[in-house]
Amino acid sequence: MGVMICIFVVGMGYWAAHLAGVHWPCDPTRPDPPSQLLPPSVQHPLGTDDLGRDTFSRILLGAHVSLLIGFVAVGISIVIGVIIGSISGYFGGWVDTIIMRFVDMMMCIPTFFLILTVAAMVRPSIWYVAVVIGLTGWMGASRLVRAEFLTLRETDYVQAARAIGAAAPRIIFRHILPNALPPVFVSAVLGVSGAILAEASLSYLGFGVQPPDPSWGNIIADGRQYILDAWWLIVFPGAAIFVTTLAFYVTGEGLRVALDPKETKQI
Amino acid sequence: MRAPLLAVRNLRTYFDTEAGTVKAVDGISFTVAPGQTFALVGESGCGKSVTAYSILRLVPTPPGRIVSGQVLLEGRDLLELSAEQMRQVRGGRIAMIFQEPMTSLNPVYTCGSQIVEAVNLHRGIKGRQARGLAVEMLARVGIPDPAGRFGEYPHQLSGGMRQRVMVAMALSCDPQLLIADEPTTALDVTIQAQILDLLRQLREESRLSILLITHDLAVVAEMADAVGVMYASKIVELTDAGRLFAEPLHPYTQGLFHSLPRLGEKKHRLDAIGGNVPDPLTFPAGCKFHPRCPTGCNLPRCQTREPPLAEVQTGRWAACWECPGYDGAPQTDPSDQRQSD
Numbered sequence: 011m012g013v014m015i016c017i018f019v020v021g022m023g024y025w026a027a028h029l030a031g032v033h034w035p036c037d038p039t040r041p042d043p044p045s046q047l048l049p050p051s052v053q054h055p056l057g058t059d060d061l062g063r064d065t066f067s068r069i070l071l072g073a074h075v076s077l078l079i080g081f082v083a084v085g086i087s088i089v090i091g092v093i094i095g096s097i098s099g100y101f102g103g104w105v106d107t108i109i110m111r112f113v114d115m116m117m118c119i120p121t122f123f124l125i126l127t128v129a130a131m132v133r134p135s136i137w138y139v140a141v142v143i144g145l146t147g148w149m150g151a152s153r154l155v156r157a158e159f160l161t162l163r164e165t166d167y168v169q170a171a172r173a174i175g176a177a178a179p180r181i182i183f184r185h186i187l188p189n190a191l192p193p194v195f196v197s198a199v200l201g202v203s204g205a206i207l208a209e210a211s212l213s214y215l216g217f218g219v220q221p222p223d224p225s226w227g228n229i230i231a232d233g234r235q236y237i238l239d240a241w242w243l244i245v246f247p248g249a250a251i252f253v254t255t256l257a258f259y260v261t262g263e264g265l266r267v268a269l270d271p272k273e274t275k276q277i
Numbered sequence: 278m279r280a281p282l283l284a285v286r287n288l289r290t291y292f293d294t295e296a297g298t299v300k301a302v303d304g305i306s307f308t309v310a311p312g313q314t315f316a317l318v319g320e321s322g323c324g325k326s327v328t329a330y331s332i333l334r335l336v337p338t339p340p341g342r343i344v345s346g347q348v349l350l351e352g353r354d355l356l357e358l359s360a361e362q363m364r365q366v367r368g369g370r371i372a373m374i375f376q377e378p379m380t381s382l383n384p385v386y387t388c389g390s391q392i393v394e395a396v397n398l399h400r401g402i403k404g405r406q407a408r409g410l411a412v413e414m415l416a417r418v419g420i421p422d423p424a425g426r427f428g429e430y431p432h433q434l435s436g437g438m439r440q441r442v443m444v445a446m447a448l449s450c451d452p453q454l455l456i457a458d459e460p461t462t463a464l465d466v467t468i469q470a471q472i473l474d475l476l477r478q479l480r481e482e483s484r485l486s487i488l489l490i491t492h493d494l495a496v497v498a499e500m501a502d503a504v505g506v507m508y509a510s511k512i513v514e515l516t517d518a519g520r521l522f523a524e525p526l527h528p529y530t531q532g533l534f535h536s537l538p539r540l541g542e543k544k545h546r547l548d549a550i551g552g553n554v555p556d557p558l559t560f561p562a563g564c565k566f567h568p569r570c571p572t573g574c575n576l577p578r579c580q581t582r583e584p585p586l587a588e589v590q591t592g593r594w595a596a597c598w599e600c601p602g603y604d605g606a607p608q609t610d611p612s613d614q615r616q617s618d
Contacts, residue, residue: 103339165380166375166376166377166380166381167380167381167382167383167384169335169375169381170373170375170381170382170443170446171383172335172367173333173335173367173368173372173373173375174367174368174372174394174395174398174399174446174447174450175364175365175366175367175368175369175398175399176364176394176398177364184394185383188385188386189383189384189385
């Protein structure tokens with residue numbers, strides 16, 4: 011039941027994001043100086059910022075940006091993680107040793123500062139932010155896939171596939187990978203919330219999505235100077251991040267339960 | 278005297294472990310004649326399955342390696358083939374079915390699509406034609422409503438059904454040799470009989486040779502034309518099934534038969550072979566069976582020298598110093614095509 015609500019929240023978020031494309035209720039990027047820093051009212055349900063832009067519209071457009079970054083970043087990291095993890099787990103031996111030490115090395119790098127460095131070097135845009143977050147976040151997925159492969163490659167049906175003369179790529183992608191995917195799906199859904207948080211942090215520090223494009227992170231960043239006068243600039247985008255992240259976590263957990271045959275609980 | 282389909286000659290497969298080298302298969306030879314069933318019998322860990330995997334070159338390397346020997350399929354040495362050629366042999370010429378039907382089918386694909394895959398790989402038949410062939414195979418192995426079963430997932434079928442699907446998959450590419458690695462061990466007795474009947478029937482229909490690996494002498498009696506008895510990585514007795522069951526020569530084989538109940542015999546306790554299977558890392562010196570052997574345990578010859586396999590009667594090999602006719606018997610290799618049919 012809880013999972014259903016969360017899927018609904020996530021779905022609403024994305025639907026709202028699409029609505030934002032038609033600039034509703036107000037243009038989220040056009041300044042309107044006379045109505046700056048207005049508290050929540052009927053006309054501006056979540057108030058306005060220092061340039062008079064409607065916070066509700068900006069959060070909706072920001073949802074589009076944040077979710078897009080979340081999905082793209084996770085998509086990239088899952089693809090890389092699955093390929094690297096599959097090769098490592100299937101072939102084992104020295105291939106596995108080299109790849110896993112490389113993964114260990116990548117994990118030792120403080121990811122956030124790496125993202126900051128890369129973001130500082132390239133021209134910040136939605137796509138760069140997504141790609142950088144994706145390129146630095148695949149290690150978890152690769153370890154997960156490798157662990158699945160280590161057990162699955164010993165199963166009888168993989169041996170049977172070898173015995174009918176299937177080649178390595180066929181065994182990896184056709185016979186083992188579909189069986190290894192359920193935990194990867196779960197980690198992907200959980201990863202979306204991680205990517206949204208990373209984007210919010212980056213944008214807050216000014217290295218993420220650049221004005222006038224709104225993202226939840228940079229709405230908070232802009233609002234922090236007015237924190238004592240205009241609480242709505244911090245609280246509402248913060249709540250949006252919180253609710254979305256939580257929704258993805260619960261969805262991921264529900265997915266784990268749903269995909270785990272040993273779990274008998276009904277969702 | 279027909280040329281054998283498969284001749285395994287002096288095959289040795291070793292595993293390198295941290296504790297030392299395990300000689301899992303240590304110089305075994307046998308032949309499988311066309312259209313016949315050769316049974317490899319032995320206890321767990323004696324090297325039967327490793328022999329089967331070595332023939333298909335499916336021994337995990339490392340730690341395993343095939344040290345020496347030849348595996349001749351119609352005179353062509355499989356151990357010399359390239360990886361690509363070997364894949365053509367697997368499934369195409371030699372197919373294999375496994376012990377555990379519950380886990381030998383991939384749970385995410387339907388039974389039919391797994392047969393179709395084998396057909397795609399080896400016969401290049403695709404689409405509707407491949408599907409038709411798969412349904413036909415399912416019908417041949419005695420699955421009711423084959424078209425309906427085609428789309429079912431392995432978990433929807435019983436163990437016996439799954440083993441039938443495995444057999445259908447193995448035979449879909451018309452192999453010459455079927456390696457059956459304990460095909461009935463995981464099934465209950467009535468289903469065992471059905472699967473054995475099926476294998477026998479398919480053998481008659483398609484002139485198939487079967488290499489049957491089992492520890493069950495009842496299965497051997499039911500199926501085999503020729504039998505090789507394995508003990509501690511070696512063949513200790515090799516002959517046709519009739520003569521083996523009539524008069525086992527090697528003390529180990531005799532022990533195996535004595536440990537089975539016989540119909541109509543009044544006996545309260547069955548005889549057991551004393552002791553345990555030796556640890557493959559520390560095989561005893563001399564004959565590997567001598568510490569457990571009722572006749573050889575105190576004989577100096579048995580304790581110091583290992584008896585090689587020798588032809589004690591025409592077409593009948595044994596490896597035991599005390600076996601009648603062993604002294605002076607020619608030490609021929611069973612794979613030298615001299616085996617009588």
